Amino acid sequence: MSDTTVERTPRPSGDGPSGAALVNLADYREAAREILPAEVFDYLEGGAADEHTVRWNQQTYRQLALLPRVLTGHASVDTGCSVFDTALDSPILLAPAASHRLFHPDGEAATARGAAEAGALMTVSTFSSQTVEEIGAAAGGPWWFQLYVQRDRGLTAELVRRARAASARALAVTVDTPVTGLRERDLRNGFALPSHGSPANLPHAPGTSAHGAIHDPRIDPAVDWSDLAALGEVSGLPVLAKGILRAEDAKRAAEAGIGVWISNHGGRNLDTAASTLSALPAIAERVAGRVPVIIDGGVRRGTDVVKALALGADAVAVGRPYIWGLAVDGAGGVRDVIRGLRRETEVAMALVGAATLDDLTPDLVTAAR
Numbered sequence: 001m002s003d004t005t006v007e008r009t010p011r012p013s014g015d016g017p018s019g020a021a022l023v024n025l026a027d028y029r030e031a032a033r034e035i036l037p038a039e040v041f042d043y044l045e046g047g048a049a050d051e052h053t054v055r056w057n058q059q060t061y062r063q064l065a066l067l068p069r070v071l072t073g074h075a076s077v078d079t080g081c082s083v084f085d086t087a088l089d090s091p092i093l094l095a096p097a098a099s100h101r102l103f104h105p106d107g108e109a110a111t112a113r114g115a116a117e118a119g120a121l122m123t124v125s126t127f128s129s130q131t132v133e134e135i136g137a138a139a140g141g142p143w144w145f146q147l148y149v150q151r152d153r154g155l156t157a158e159l160v161r162r163a164r165a166a167s168a169r170a171l172a173v174t175v176d177t178p179v180t181g182l183r184e185r186d187l188r189n190g191f192a193l194p195s196h197g198s199p200a201n202l203p204h205a206p207g208t209s210a211h212g213a214i215h216d217p218r219i220d221p222a223v224d225w226s227d228l229a230a231l232g233e234v235s236g237l238p239v240l241a242k243g244i245l246r247a248e249d250a251k252r253a254a255e256a257g258i259g260v261w262i263s264n265h266g267g268r269n270l271d272t273a274a275s276t277l278s279a280l281p282a283i284a285e286r287v288a289g290r291v292p293v294i295i296d297g298g299v300r301r302g303t304d305v306v307k308a309l310a311l312g313a314d315a316v317a318v319g320r321p322y323i324w325g326l327a328v329d330g331a332g333g334v335r336d337v338i339r340g341l342r343r344e345t346e347v348a349m350a351l352v353g354a355a356t357l358d359d360l361t362p363d364l365v366t367a368a369r
């Protein structure tokens with residue numbers, strides 16, 4: 001495998017490697033592509049198999065159009081919201097992503113600072129390349145811990161205890177990864193995590209190549225609903241199930257007080273899994289406001305945020321986009337990506353006639369023709 005160390009020269013925030021202004025998320029993507037080693041960019045961007053789900057996640061947003069309300073008399077826009085009793089400036093969250101030091105030497109601590117500067121909630125991966133203690137100390141705002149339930153349940157309990165002690169406010173338990181998907185870009189590139197990206201929270205486990213045997217030696221594939229309930233009891237923290245696509249699963253979660261995080265892992269696990277936005281309306285109907293509904297996958301524009309909230313999500317999360325920001329400019333890049341998406345959301349809200357997130361209702365959305 002070639003050297004994946006990221007060479008970087010300082011550059012003013014908001015400018016890409018070629019000096020061009022970075023105006024939207026796609027600009028950050030192109031800038032990150034220029035900076036990152038090709039196999040690291042492939043690990044970030046790639047999905048499973050033919051990457052249909054990766055594309056569908058974004059395309060489904062393009063297949064919906066907005067029907068703006070006019071003459072509403074609103075003179076301001078407020079994106080404030082509350083998720084599991086945590087007040088947030090905006091409904092844009094950072095989805096968990098493993099190994100931030102692959103993308104920038106300052107790693108998750110930089111992401112945490114950038115998220116706080118943008119007033120956004122970060123979710124820290126079990127497979128973070130810095131410890132929850134280091135990240136918790138750097139975080140100036142609320143954060144959640146993403147849990148991959150470990151085969152070693154003692155280790156799982158210890159991870160949860162450490163995350164809570166480091167001030168995590170909720171557990172997002174990933175339920176869509178009994179095995180990791182077959183990511184063909186990584187297979188072609190022979191990509192394995194270099195040591196600077198290895199999981200800092202976990203003891204070194206032998207054979208942790210993500211793409212060797214079908215089961216990851218660390219992640220317990222046999223997790224069930226009783227495990228999620230027990231995690232809530234033991235931790236005393238709110239629990240979300242990350243990776244829900246079926247309305248009946250969402251209903252079951254809501255009945256147990258477990259938050260619903262609609263996700264197909266950014267198309268990285270089961271190719272041809274349904275796009276997340278297509279799954280949202282039925283899920284929102286069955287959850288009926290009992291627990292928070294988060295959605296991730298393919299959110300790239302403020303108009304995407306508006307559509308997801310109009311169709312019943314309480315918040316969205318982004319994965320790849322803030323990593324593009326991290327790669328380009330560390331904490332400042334994360335901050336600018338999230339701020340940019342929030343600004344687009346505010347503009348889109350004003351243009352559809354919404355003063356608050358409660359004004360985002362399903363009648364604002366119709367099929368694009």
Ligand SMILES: Cc1cc2nc3c(=O)[nH]c(=O)nc-3n(C[C@H](O)[C@H](O)[C@H](O)COP(=O)(O)O)c2cc1C
Pocket residue numbers: 043044045057095096097098125126127146174242263264265266267268296297298299317318319320321
């Ligand atoms: C590089 C990368 C690493 C990821 N690592 C994790 C992880 O450790 N745990 C997890 O639950 N999801 C992980 N995900 C999935 C994201 O949390 C999220 O579901 C997905 O990226 C959302 O799609 P988007 O990238 O289109 O916004 C990862 C995604 C990427 C791109």
Ligand SMILES: CC(C)CC(=O)C(=O)O
Pocket residue numbers: 098127180210265268
């Ligand atoms: C090590 C992997 C399981 C992390 C992950 O969730 C991902 O790359 O999508």
